[in-house]
Amino acid sequence: MSFGPQLPLGQRIPDSVHAVSVSIPTLEDVVGYEERRPATMAKLKSGYPRFIKHEYLLQIEERWKELFDRPDHSIWLTSSERVARELEAYLSHPKTKYLAHGGVSGLSYPPDTTLDLLAKRYLQHIGGHLSTRHAEDYLVAQKALPSRFLEESFEGDAAAKVLDHLAPLYKVSSPESIALAYTGMSAIYAAFRAVNDVQVPKGRRSWIKLGWLYTDTMHILDKLSPENSDNLSVYQVLNLEQLETTLKQRPDDFAGLITECPTNPLIQTPDLERIRELATKYGFYLILDPTINSPANVDVSPYADIITNSLTKYAGNQGDTILGATAVLDRCPEKEAILAKIHQYSEAPYPRDLQRLAAQIDGYAALIAKTNASTRKVVEYLKAHPAIKRVYWAHQPCSKTQYEAIARSPEAVGGVISFELKGELKTFHDRVRLPKGPSFGMQSSLLSPFIWLAHYELTTNQEGLAYLAAAGIPKDLIRFSIGAEPAEEIIAALAEAL
Template structure:
């Protein structure tokens, strides 16, 4: 936990040890090396901060954002690369980094690697297995096994889950705004960058509505009854993160269709391979970083348009215009991994059920949340592909302070999930450090019934006895 705090507070002693990290939060070493090359060799970049982006369009958007704060932001283009430079400034740095983090706009690490190789700054590419044919076609072919009523045109691939969510949201929001609909409902506590997108891109602060309890169907119905003509749509995770709650999807879908609102669903916590939900939604926006990229070595995302939705053609067109192009080598790597998804999920889910049973029966564990938690088990089971299809996420709290347990626990620790490797984190400290360290923040979490010390565990494919053994050792 000392290192978690050190990372969040940018303690030099901690940051010096971080060679890399989750690639929307820490700029990848290849990208940093490439940026250092250009700032050292291009005179116009001397003494400036440079960001390399996923496309020229992303660079244009970033430059427009920075122009509101400085006249010194300049577009950068060289050797097929796009980016933005600006004067050195902590404020501008934070603004640019947060924007690119929120919507997944950084250059791909594999694209940066290829440029380093071209410039002879590295001797060779990292050796890895890739798909030899049309990688995009292969990824879509496998995805259609989970989304069988779709065509290739309905499946839009993105460089990250957040870019997929951004594209799906902007597509719906722009269409609905033309109809005078600007209010968006957030069902339950969502992932931090999804919340950031909703707050950043809704028309006014009043158009962002946080529904604290996604299981309170009566409250949701009352909101629609009062404001239905102004509601543009609903964004929901299935299940939510980190409380792993599943709202009554059929009822929410009915309300949305009855009132002309769009429904955007994010099944990243459990995976599109675990759930049958597209027919309820207008679009799905999901991370493919989780479960489908189970080696944990790339980011990717998906926007899936419900072809039977009333606005399907227009949403397909608008989302395609918003989504960033995945780099071809990222797709080639994803295509080499995605075929394992169902087998990996089966093992993860078998382990998850065993770990949940252990935690629920341990006297030092207070609360355990997972897809089959009694509070929303029936809602989840109605959309699960099979009784075993739970995903791999477990959140739990302890009856004693969390920190000694976390420090003793000999499991890999980090902020992602859905990998072959078991991973645990003190989620609220990593995602919402500002909330867990202030009285107002703690009050906000309490109002949402979230313990600041909640731990988020996602099982991997290791022998389950090893996972349970590590937890038992730390609880002893």
């Protein structure tokens, strides 16, 4: 078996200063990470960028406290001046101060733990933190770092190369119908704001969450929806009765519906044909996110008005770039107005991030082919193992027909699965010698106790556990992103732990 000893807590995945994942090898480490225990956090120099402040950002914050004579102030570094100003407006506090130096923007204020939490969550939800490469360039320019991290970077028109890869996947009429974004959440937030600008004047200010959405997508809808909105959450994507009943009762209320195809982490595919009919009938925008299995595997263009996609996954298959994209389909009502608004609201990618993505996007198709083939073998192994209670994947019987309607080929099963154990989580999780950490869709396999890592607070009280049960999500569900390693070696690592 090629998988060696457990990766130590805090090791970057991959071994790059710009890595988007980090090793969190034991369940106790996961709890320490979620509870921000000092002993755990001291070993983390990086993590998924929206959740852990990178060491480069921390260095700049310390320099700015001295530079701006704010030794005890909180400082938040943002992707742009606009995001810093929007954060300032969101906090609405008289002592916030916009800061800028060397092409970097941020916001400061006196010590205030309430503001700290609000600022942290706002920037996390909208994907507005400063890029690590932008921070690196600033520190090099200030002679605080000797040089950039050595990595391959595309030297031509990076945007054109990336758009040439994406346009056929989204099936847009031209690359101009795609807006590249600083992060995946920036892309989603831009689409959300654009739809609101068109729909709120018509009295449509509420949103529909279909399925268990990515945590920050849910937070955008929950916290940043227009005033007097009354959003609808439908967690059971295979039963549209609640959705149809509510639409009949409130036919003119909803601005849009967001869902993931398939869903994360249950890998279920809703009936998109029926949802498309409802969107047309009731006048709401249908925003579809195919990231979990990749738009290279599924084609949602026959149904979507807008496609949102995290390019951090699969396109950025080395696991060291944070970008996103939003595509507006020709069927989209008021397409030109929506597209203009999305371009207006999208935070443009930092040039070096885009160049790094362009340098690795040629490996996109190969990773998809490799993980599709390996997934079938891993699923067959797990389904036959007596220690496994259930496997969730694209071809699970409950939604196989709906998935096949959007799959680009019979082989296109995707690289992410989830599974339940019959026994306890901790023993298996701590034993398995596979990389364990956040994110998915990269060359390296990544295993995670999904709810513990993404929604830990729900595991700590009865109300949270009831919420999970209502959504049909087991607390100890394991999500597994299958990488480019040989399937036989992945299966051997699972077998050893089971």
